[in-house]
Amino acid sequence: MRATRLAVTFLLYLSVLQPSDNALAQNVKTTSDNSVDFTKYKKYTWGPNYLLTQQTKDVQERINRALVDSINRTLRAGGFVEDDKNPDFTITYEAGGRPKVDVGAQRYLYDADMVNYYWGGDLTGMSSAVWVSSLAKMQITVTDAATKQNLWQATASMKIRDPTKFGNNLHENVDKFIQKTMKSFPPKK
Numbered sequence: 001m002r003a004t005r006l007a008v009t010f011l012l013y014l015s016v017l018q019p020s021d022n023a024l025a026q027n028v029k030t031t032s033d034n035s036v037d038f039t040k041y042k043k044y045t046w047g048p049n050y051l052l053t054q055q056t057k058d059v060q061e062r063i064n065r066a067l068v069d070s071i072n073r074t075l076r077a078g079g080f081v082e083d084d085k086n087p088d089f090t091i092t093y094e095a096g097g098r099p100k101v102d103v104g105a106q107r108y109l110y111d112a113d114m115v116n117y118y119w120g121g122d123l124t125g126m127s128s129a130v131w132v133s134s135l136a137k138m139q140i141t142v143t144d145a146a147t148k149q150n151l152w153q154a155t156a157s158m159k160i161r162d163p164t165k166f167g168n169n170l171h172e173n174v175d176k177f178i179q180k181t182m183k184s185f186p187p188k189k
Helices: 002-009 057-077 163-168 170-181
Strands: 027-032 043-046 050-052 089-105 128-144 150-160
Touching (some): 128 170, 150 170
Parallel strands (some): 050 089
Antiparallel strands (some): 089 128
8 A cells, every 4th residue: 555655656657667557658848048058067956846745854865865866867967966056057946746446347348238237236247447647747847056047947747557566666667767857958059
């Protein structure tokens, strides 16, 4: 139950992050200030992050740590250095998830199936299926440390078809989600 709630709440999270049998394609939209020369930005610091969940404090911290660690690895791989004393830019995230449950017939229904059918009592010949999934969303924002001007922003979402499986491989799945979300950072001119 705890792993399911963890995955349902998470966003990055995410999301994408399982093979095609577990998740739909990740949707990423980015915006950036085209007038900015991103080559002058080398050092970053973290601003306040918002993880919107109803999870226990320790589960929220596990999700937060997975997100921060993955973003840090992605930035370091791009040649950026974390510097809390003299940063060029600040990075923040907002993330959350929304559970979704779908119920339906396990097979296609024909008119003949509905003869003498009623809800309640003996539901002969008809069974239903229930699918639990999560819609994970995340927004990452890069802001100039001096001017506080937004430089780059990515918003990502995806449907996680198997929240338990996602939660069992949280770090690996978050890494895949973050890498795709931050693929266009820094923007090229």
